[in-house]
């Protein structure tokens with residue numbers, strides 16, 4: 001069972017992740033056109049987010065038993081299913097319209 005200090009640490013970790021995502025979203029949704037330095041930051045942020053998603057996807061892979069080697073559940077695990085569903089979601093149409101990489 002998790003003690004109070006652990007629960008607080010995990011909550012703060014989660015809040016930190018959400019805060020960073022909120023800042024990126026706020027930046028992306030700004031009405032004013034980006035300045036040159038802001039556009040460069042946006043490109044960096046996009047690449048950073050791709051690295052984050054890739055790192056999560058990379059953790060989850062089908063193992064020799066037909067399950068997720070990370071989660072220990074049936075393949076595809078909930079994490080991969082959630083990422084895939086979110087990327088296919090009509091609300092995320094911009095992501096769905098991105099050209100697919102072969103292979």
Ligand SMILES: [Zn+2]
Pocket residue numbers: 059060061068069070071072077078079080
């Ligand atoms: Zn998994």
